[in-house]
Structures are given as C-alpha cells and as structure tokens.
Amino acid sequence: MTIEVLVPNLPESVADAVLVAWHKQPGDSVQKDDNLVDLETDKIVLEVPAPENGILKSIDQPNGATVSSGQLLAIIDVNGSEEPISAIDGSPNIGRQAPTLSPSVRRLIKENNLNPSSIIGTGRDGRLTKVDVLNFLETQNNNSKQTTSAQVESANVIENKTPVLTKPGENRPQQRVPMTRLRARVAQRLLQAQQNAAMLTTFNEVNLNSVIALRNQYKSHFENQHEIKLGFMSFFVKASIEALKRFPIINASVDEEDIIYHGYYDVGIAVSTERGLLVPILRDADQLDFANIEKAIAGFGKKVRDGNISVDDLTGGTFTITNGGTFGSMMSTPILNPPQSAILGMHAIKDRPIVENNEIVIRPMMYLALSYDHRIIDGREAVQFLSSIKEYLEDPARLLLSI
Amino acid sequence: MATNVNHSDVIVVGAGPAGYIAAIRCAQLGFDTVCIDNWKDKKGSAALGGTCINAGCIPSKALLDSSDLYDTVKSGLANKGIKVAGIELDLPAMISHKDQVISRLTDKIALLFKSNGIKTIHGSAKLLDGKRVEIKSVNGPEATQTISSDNIILAAGSSPINISTAPTDGEFIVDSTDALNFSSVPKTLGIIGAGIVGCELGSIWRRLGSKVILLEAQEEFLTIADRDIAREACRQYQAQGLDIRLGCRVMSAKKTSKHISLQYEDTDGNHRLQLDRLIVAVGRKPNSGNLFAPEADLLLDENGFVHIDEQGMTNLPGVYAIGDLCQGPMLAHKGIEEGMLVAENIAGKEFKLDYRLIPSVIYTEPEIAWVGQTEQALRAAGEDINIGVFPFDANSRALVMDKHPGLVKIIANAQTDRVLGVHIVGTRASELIAEAVLAMEFSASSEDLARTIHAHPTLAESVHEAALAVDHRALHIPH
Numbered sequence: 001m002t003i004e005v006l007v008p009n010l011p012e013s014v015a016d017a018v019l020v021a022w023h024k025q026p027g028d029s030v031q032k033d034d035n036l037v038d039l040e041t042d043k044i045v046l047e048v049p050a051p052e053n054g055i056l057k058s059i060d061q062p063n064g065a066t067v068s069s070g071q072l073l074a075i076i077d078v079n080g081s082e083e084p085i086s087a088i089d090g091s092p093n094i095g096r097q098a099p100t101l102s103p104s105v106r107r108l109i110k111e112n113n114l115n116p117s118s119i120i121g122t123g124r125d126g127r128l129t130k131v132d133v134l135n136f137l138e139t140q141n142n143n144s145k146q147t148t149s150a151q152v153e154s155a156n157v158i159e160n161k162t163p164v165l166t167k168p169g170e171n172r173p174q175q176r177v178p179m180t181r182l183r184a185r186v187a188q189r190l191l192q193a194q195q196n197a198a199m200l201t202t203f204n205e206v207n208l209n210s211v212i213a214l215r216n217q218y219k220s221h222f223e224n225q226h227e228i229k230l231g232f233m234s235f236f237v238k239a240s241i242e243a244l245k246r247f248p249i250i251n252a253s254v255d256e257e258d259i260i261y262h263g264y265y266d267v268g269i270a271v272s273t274e275r276g277l278l279v280p281i282l283r284d285a286d287q288l289d290f291a292n293i294e295k296a297i298a299g300f301g302k303k304v305r306d307g308n309i310s311v312d313d314l315t316g317g318t319f320t321i322t323n324g325g326t327f328g329s330m331m332s333t334p335i336l337n338p339p340q341s342a343i344l345g346m347h348a349i350k351d352r353p354i355v356e357n358n359e360i361v362i363r364p365m366m367y368l369a370l371s372y373d374h375r376i377i378d379g380r381e382a383v384q385f386l387s388s389i390k391e392y393l394e395d396p397a398r399l400l401l402s403i
Numbered sequence: 404m405a406t407n408v409n410h411s412d413v414i415v416v417g418a419g420p421a422g423y424i425a426a427i428r429c430a431q432l433g434f435d436t437v438c439i440d441n442w443k444d445k446k447g448s449a450a451l452g453g454t455c456i457n458a459g460c461i462p463s464k465a466l467l468d469s470s471d472l473y474d475t476v477k478s479g480l481a482n483k484g485i486k487v488a489g490i491e492l493d494l495p496a497m498i499s500h501k502d503q504v505i506s507r508l509t510d511k512i513a514l515l516f517k518s519n520g521i522k523t524i525h526g527s528a529k530l531l532d533g534k535r536v537e538i539k540s541v542n543g544p545e546a547t548q549t550i551s552s553d554n555i556i557l558a559a560g561s562s563p564i565n566i567s568t569a570p571t572d573g574e575f576i577v578d579s580t581d582a583l584n585f586s587s588v589p590k591t592l593g594i595i596g597a598g599i600v601g602c603e604l605g606s607i608w609r610r611l612g613s614k615v616i617l618l619e620a621q622e623e624f625l626t627i628a629d630r631d632i633a634r635e636a637c638r639q640y641q642a643q644g645l646d647i648r649l650g651c652r653v654m655s656a657k658k659t660s661k662h663i664s665l666q667y668e669d670t671d672g673n674h675r676l677q678l679d680r681l682i683v684a685v686g687r688k689p690n691s692g693n694l695f696a697p698e699a700d701l702l703l704d705e706n707g708f709v710h711i712d713e714q715g716m717t718n719l720p721g722v723y724a725i726g727d728l729c730q731g732p733m734l735a736h737k738g739i740e741e742g743m744l745v746a747e748n749i750a751g752k753e754f755k756l757d758y759r760l761i762p763s764v765i766y767t768e769p770e771i772a773w774v775g776q777t778e779q780a781l782r783a784a785g786e787d788i789n790i791g792v793f794p795f796d797a798n799s800r801a802l803v804m805d806k807h808p809g810l811v812k813i814i815a816n817a818q819t820d821r822v823l824g825v826h827i828v829g830t831r832a833s834e835l836i837a838e839a840v841l842a843m844e845f846s847a848s849s850e851d852l853a854r855t856i857h858a859h860p861t862l863a864e865s866v867h868e869a870a871l872a873v874d875h876r877a878l879h880i881p882h
Contacts, residue, residue: 102847103854104820123846130848131819 003052005036005074007067014311016068017041018181021117022126024056030076037073042185044278044309054078064120104130112137139178183276193336197254198374201333201345202382206390208349208364211235214396226291232346233269233297234290236321238399239392240344241265241286244319247385249377251318253339259376268317268337269297272327273304279337280309281317325349331367341376344389345369411435413749414536414552416528416694418442419453420460421726421738422558423512428746429556430519437550438521439528441541444509445502449525451512453560454727455735457505458580463600465501466583466607467766473497474610479805492611494588501583530555530695534721537696554721554749557701557709558742559694561687561727569595569656569683575663576656579604582682588612589680593665595653596684597624599765602636604682605645606767615644616676618651618667620685627763629777629826631792631812636771636828639808656681689728704730713755715745723749737761762840764833769795769809772836775824775843778814787817791849791872793865795829797879800860806830811869813839813849820848820873831862838866849873 010017017039024036030050039046050056054076061067101109101116105128109116112133119136121128179187193199215230222230244251244265253260265286268279280300282288288296303309320337325348334345345368352365370386392399411434415426418440426438442457444450450457477490516523526538526547535551563578565571571578577585582604588611594601597619609615624647625633641647648669656665663678689708695701702710702718709724711717717724723745726738737758744754765771781788795801795809809829815822825839842852852870857863871877 102845102851104848104850107850107854124844127845129819129821129846130850131821134819 002057002075002077003054004072005048005051005076007039007069007071007073008046008048010041010069010311014041016066017046019061019063019065019067019073020045021063021120022059024050026056026058026125028056030054030056039067040181041311042181044311044314045307046311047307048073050076052076052078059125062121062123062126064122101128102130105133108133108137139176141176180276186276189338190335193338196338197336197341199336199371200374201369201371202379202386203331204368204370204383204386204390206366206368206393207354208232208366208393210396211393212364222291226294228291228294228298230290231294231297233321233323234293235393235396236344236346236389237267237269237282237285237288237293238290239389240267240319240321242392242399242402243385243388245286246388247381249381250342250372250385252341252376253318254341254373254376255339262318264318266317266319268320268340269300270320270322270337271300271304278304278309278314279317279320280304280313281315283316320344321346323347325366332369334369334371336371336373341373342382342385343371344386345371409437409548409550411437411522411550411552413437413554413556413746414439414528414550415556415558416530416536417453417558417560417726418451418512418516418523419558419560419726419738420455420735421560421742422453422556423451423516423742424739425556425558425725425742425746426521427515427519428743429749430521432746432750434554434746434749436519436521437524437552438516439524439526439536439538441525441527443541444506447542449523450505450509451516451523452505452509453558454562454580456508456512458583460735461508462501462505462583463579463603463607464766465504466497467603467768469497469500470607470610471768483805492588494586494611498584527693528559529693530557530699530701530722532696532698532700534719555723556742556745556749557694557717557722557724557728558726558738559690559728561689561733563683564686564688566595566653566683566685568653569665569681571683572658575658575679576681576683579682579684582684585680589678590614591616591662591676591678591680593618593656593663593676593678593681594684595656595681596620596686597647597649598627598684598686599763601682601684602640602645602765602767604684606640606643609643609645613680614646616646616678617648618653618665619647619649620652622650624649628771628773629812629824630779631810632771632773632826632828635808635810636765636767636769639769639828640767642808687727687733691728694728714748714753715741715756716748731758732761732763734761734763760840760843762836764836766833769806769829770832771828772832773824773826774836774840775822776814777824777826778812781814781823786823788823789815789817789820789849789873791815791869791874791877793869793872793877793880795862795865797868798860798862798865800862800864801830803860804830811835811865813852813866813869813873815849815873820850822847822849822852825866825869827865829862829865835863835866838863 020038020040022037024030032053033049035047036050037048057075057077059074060072116128119128119132121132123129219230248261251262264284267282267285270277270279282296317340320340320343322334322343323346324332325346329347331347332345334343336343347367349364349366351362353360354363368386370382372382413429413434413436415422415438418438426436429436440451442450473492476487480487524538526540529537531537534555535549537549538547540547569576573581579600592608592613592615594605594617597617601617605615605617624637637647650669651667654666654668656663663681665676665678667674691703691707691709704710708730709717709728711724711729715723715725725741725745727733731737741756744756747754760774762772762774791813793811796807801807812826813822814824822843827835849870857867868877868879
C-alpha cells in the first residue's frame, strides 16, 4: 500500500514554496515524523514529515522545484515496510545512499571544495548535473566584469593607450552569494514599505525608573507565580495597546483609498534571527496579561530557535514593536511593516543625566522612535501617541487605571 | 450477424510489438484482456507479432545477418589466412531459416499470451461506437462477433505505401514484405526509396549477388540522419557497390514480358532502367482506413494517424491508440513504450509519452544508430554546440575485426556540456547506442562519458574517445 506525501496547506498570503532539499532518497526507509524535505516560503522554512513508517518509493519534485499547496511531493510504500534492522553494533541501518554523483560532478566538487548538498540538482530524481555545479560556481565566483571593463575603458580614455591586460579591480576579493528566498522577500517588502508609505519618524525619550523599580520589587514574586521572568516587553506591549486604544488611527491600515480600522490588537514583536528579520504576532494582545505576554514572547523565541515557527505565527499584525536596544542601538528610524501604519522602536537603556524637579538626576533613559505612515496619521496623533506610551511607562499606575 | 456480445476489461486490436506488449502488461495488471489480430502467415494461420515479427524487423534482420555472413565468407577472409572455396548460396534454405525464426517468435508470443490468460481472436477488428469492436473472419466479409470492453487499445499498425506509378503485383514489383521472399536472387534490383528500409533491403540483395539501384526522390541522402553520418554511410554503401541515385522521380514502372521497365526523371532529364525486380520502399501509412465504422467517429489527422493526447487516449474516452497508428517515429520500441504506458494509464496512472530519447538504427553493415538531435537541427535552432568525432579506424578493436569504416560523433551544448546527440556509423552501432541513450536519460555531460571507464579493447571505447574529442582531448587521433 502506498501513501502520498503532499505539500502542506500554505496560508493564503503565501503563493508557493521552493523545495530546498530532500533529506531522503527513493529506497530509503523512513520513520514516521522523519523530516523528508525542506520547503522554503517567503517567511520561513517548512519541514515536511513522513506521515508513516515505510520506504520512500518515489520523489515527484526535484530540489529547486516550486510547489504549491496540496501538490504531490513523494510516495511512501507502507506495505511490508520493516523496522530498520540494526547492525550488530547497534548503529541504525543505512538506507540506500543519496544518488551517486556523476563523474564530472565529482571532479567539480573536488576541485572547488564544494558541499554537494548545498547545490540544487535538476537531473533525474534531483541528481546533480554538471551544469548545476557550473551554475553554482558562476554565481559564487563571478567577478564584477562590468566594473573592471568600465575601469579599463576609463583608463584608456585618460591615457589614450591601447588596453593592457591588467585590470584594476580584478584581484580584489569579492564573493557573490544569491539572497536566500527569505531575505529576498524581506528586502522586497521593506522597499515596498518605503515606496508606498509617506514614512517618517518622531522621537521621544522615556524614563524607565518606575518600570525598573516595579520590576525589581515584584520580579521574584512574579516569576514564582507565573513561571516566567517579568521582562520589559510586557510593559511596552501594554503601554502600546493603551495608546492604540486612545489613537485608533495608529492601529489602522491603508487599502487603496480606504482606511481600515482594526477592532483588534495583533502586536508583532520583531525578532532578529540569522536568517533575517521575523515578526511573530501576539494575537489579541489586549486580552493578554503581563505573564501571558511574556510567555508568548518566550514561546516565539523557542520556536524560532527550533525552526518550528509557522507561517500563521508570522502573518497579520496591526502594530509592531521592534527593539534595537538589544544590540546597543541608541536611536534609530525603524521601517514600517506593511500593511501596518506604525512601528515602535525601543532602544538601549542608558543612565543619563536629566532634570527632575529642577535638579539634575541620573535616570535610566531610553529613546523611543515611532515611524508612521503620514498618509493617514498626522504629526499630531503620532506625537501624542508616542507621548502616551511614554506617560504609561513613566507612571505604570496609569495602565492600571486606563488614564 | 453479430452473435455473442462478450465484455472484457481491455480489448487490444493488433498483436504487433505495441499491441502484444500492451496486452501482456494489461494482463499483468490484472485486467481481463482480449487481443484481436488479423495477420495471416504463409499457411493462412494466425501469427502474432505483427509486421515486426512477420514482415519487418525480424525477417529483415535475419536476412541481413545471413547475407552478411555469406558476403564476408565469399569476399574477404583470405587476408586472415582462411581460404574458402566452393561457397554457394542456397536461397530457399536462407529464406526458410528466416521463416523458422519468425515462427519461433510468433509461437513465443502465443505462449506468453496463454500464460498471461490473454484471449486471442484471429480476425479483422473494426471499432464501433459505444466501445464495441466488431470482428470479422480473416477469410471473408461476414461478421462473426461483436465484443465490448471498458477500454480499447488500437494497435493496428501500418502498411507499406503504394504508389500509383509502380503498382505492386506481389512478385515482380513488390513491397517490403514480399521483398523478403524472392524465390531467386534478382540480377538487377531497383528500389524506390533510399530510406532505412530501402538501404537494408538493398544491402541484403546486393550481398546475395544482385546489382542494386536505389532511386531516392530527395536531393540529399538519408535526411533524417546527421549530415556527417549520412555522408559517411553513403560513401560506404557506394564503396560496397550500391548504386544510389538522388533527386529521382519515378514516372512509371511496368512489367513487360522479360523484365520491369522503369522510367525516372532527375535534373539531367529522363532515364530508363530495365530491372528484374523492383521494390517500392517509400514509407508506411497507418492502418486507420478500415479501422473504424463512421459512427465511431474516431479522430484522425490529415495523414491518417490516429489523434492521441499525452496519455495515449484518442478523442473517444476509454479508447487508446499506440504504435504506428499514431504520429512519431515508426519504430517498434516506440510502440512498445507506448503499449506499456497506456496499460499503466488504464490502471489509473497518468504517465505521459516522452519521445525525446528514442534511438534509431539502420542494420546495414556498417550499422547506423543515433539518439538525440542532429548537428543540422541544433545549428538551425541556433544552439551553441561542441562536437567530438572519433573514427573507427583509430579504434583497436575495429581494426582487429577488420571493421573499421565508421565514426562516433557526440554533440554537446557548449556551455553546459550536456550531451544533445550521439551519432554512430560503424559495426555494432545498434548495441553501442544503448550507452548513449542511458547517459542522456541522466542528463549526462560529455565529460561524464569521458570520465567513465570503457573496457579495452572495445568498440565502445570510440564513444569514450569521441567524448574526449568534444573537449579536444582525444588521445588516439592526432591534432
């Protein structure tokens, strides 16, 4: 009996996925939940697990193929599949090896010290062909021939000589690496955000003394009670939501010539990963208490580290908070996360001298930045919104009393 | 009148290579299969295997093989220290041997059918509407039975094309089938058409002693092959004594009391030939003419080929067509491949027919074989290519065998080095080509062939050297 392995349902915002690499080959025995293949979408890399134990019978899509929801990926033979027999020394049975590399491919891999699994194969059953490796090398090692020839040309014009073979730029180290699909998509969206919105940034600063005092006072109690550390993010989320309630235009989106006021608060928390920027969403964040906010954020952190974050986790959001302070940024102008109209930037907390009651005191200060879409948010609302956040943070009792 | 109306899972019309393979595969897949075939052997009995076994591939190869042995023994063993005297040809015995091979194979197929539980009917089939097939006796026009089925596979094959200027009479002016059964070796033999069949038949009778004149209408010889291969083949054939005339239009051919008088026209004007026998080998046409009743409404194209989609289905649901009935090279292995795929498709798969890598073979000596694209086609398409050629006379095995006319030509894409075409003229080319087909199935580059060890000394090494030659690195030819 055979079963089909299909591309999982991709959410509506994701049109298709690229099949990055098969981890199993026809003939290999697979265990239920073994990762068969990686599919890369605009946002994340999905793993496709084997639904049952069996032998992988055939692969329908090769490495590098573009696939859509429900498409056939592979067929697993579940009939008569035996438990893999361990060798005497207890090590697991090795299934059939990945397809052997052809002679020309072997030579190219050896000469250029390449890792075959990092190259997409377009041959039968995803095998690497000579041209697959040649193309990979070309994208890697391409010298910018245009600049060198331009330099030579300008040199000729100046010196009025026939060109000599020395090219000024040729020996400078350079490496051309294609963007991952994720980064390419992020790059595209960021550019779109700048081009479509009338984006600018307003700044303020916040005195986090009260928040810090509150944390210090209750942190162990909080941790004991809720089994999660009391961080800063919960304060910022809470403060942002209260401010969003007062200034609903900040929580709105532009759609052509309409303004869509969202009656819910899905707050995105920007996270920096090695693959790029990810923004998991706290759904209905207004209904989460401090502990649940902290737990949700910690949960996302774990998912991202484990590579388990789903597309649903990353889709949507009405407002985003980004924290450049973790890297030491003092002040910055964050880019909007379309189709949202505003984004709050948190920064590093630094002890600075400020004036309180006519005296110079040292307080833990943070610069706040709010980038917003001027098409629907006017300067006045943006400034007042940011001031509200500052007020809530400087006097957390106001969060309690909604004033 | 229609009598029984039996119903089966699959009816296969035709037991040639496409049909009998389809029938066997269907039976293997568990289908209740009936196969109808109308071939009558010399005794008027049923003979499975179609044109291939009865009148085409097999008998021609048998005679090519026998005649080649005769030719070799008669002409060229003295230099190897073998003196031969008193060599005689017993043509009836040679023909009889050929017939024995045929009946061995037709019996084999009958046995395979039996062991697979395939019901065989000796009769002429006609497709009716409603997935029914009417079967008439091979000997007369009366209908014997009508059967129906869930699926019908039409594999009725093809027949030699007749031309009105040279109507066949089965004895003097013949088609390719009867050309394999001459009772005596013709002194002068004319062949209209210098394609694959014409060259093979010409070779057989030339070796047995005929003076052979091939009349080809096209200006160039063997246009389906790569130019270099066609040129080399023509040289070899002419060196063997085949008289190949190009650009000839046959105006008339008539049997007179003593011989056949043939008149043809070329750029030089009118010519007359006197021949003892004439073979018409201008091509084959699909047997779709009487295949179906008008109400069945089977869709044919303008050349009479049965229209099929990518999965082999005709315009009628549940009715498939394979082999020479359909467009594409009229080769047994193409029909076989289609037969297998269509059987699988009936079983629910959705295999698509793929014609890219079908090898072609001409069984003259030297043999000719090729797979993929010719140089002329690639250049016309503007493709940037590298070519490697290796002559058989630089191959040690060919020299040992005294079979050194020939060459291997490999064409690869200049940027990707992917092998796009492999063309061989030379002894055993029919076997050597298999390596090329396999390599191309795996998108091999010429370098892959060059880096694969080929045993020494073999003819196959020529493939290896030609691959090296693509990169200007051949070792056994000077530069």
